[in-house]
Amino acid sequence: QVQPVESGGGLVEAGGSLRLSCVASGLTPFSSYVMGWFRRGLGKEREFVAAITSNGATYSADSVEGRFGISRDNAKNTVYLQMNSLKPEDTAVYYCAAGSGTRSERGYYYWGQGTQVTVSS
Secondary structure: OOOOEEEOOEEEEOOOOEEEEEEOOOOOOHHHOEEEEEEEOOOOOOEEEEEEOOOOOEEEOOOOOOOEEEEEEHHHOEEEEEEOOOOHHHOEEEEEEEEOOOOOHHHEEEEOOOEEEEEEO
16 A cells, blocks of 8 residues: 655744655655645645656746755655745645656645645734
């Protein structure tokens, strides 16, 4: 059973930083999968945040470009989302996903349960 597991969410003030982690120990080989981050704000649909391919190419949503960065450590089967200059509108449940796509949910096969990020004003 493949179950990515997110961690690192919490409460942070506007302008602050937070780093999310996602461990996908069930993926073999982990390095062959595209890893992505999506989020769902209250009353909103789930939206793309960032993704990183097996060869290290990265993609980000316009709303987080320049503020968020995605990276991966294949030796640890882990992908990270570094979030800086956080805004209240970044408040959402953040989901880690694994698959073969990039910006679209259609390209991801396995999803984590999500971790809550709340940015106060």
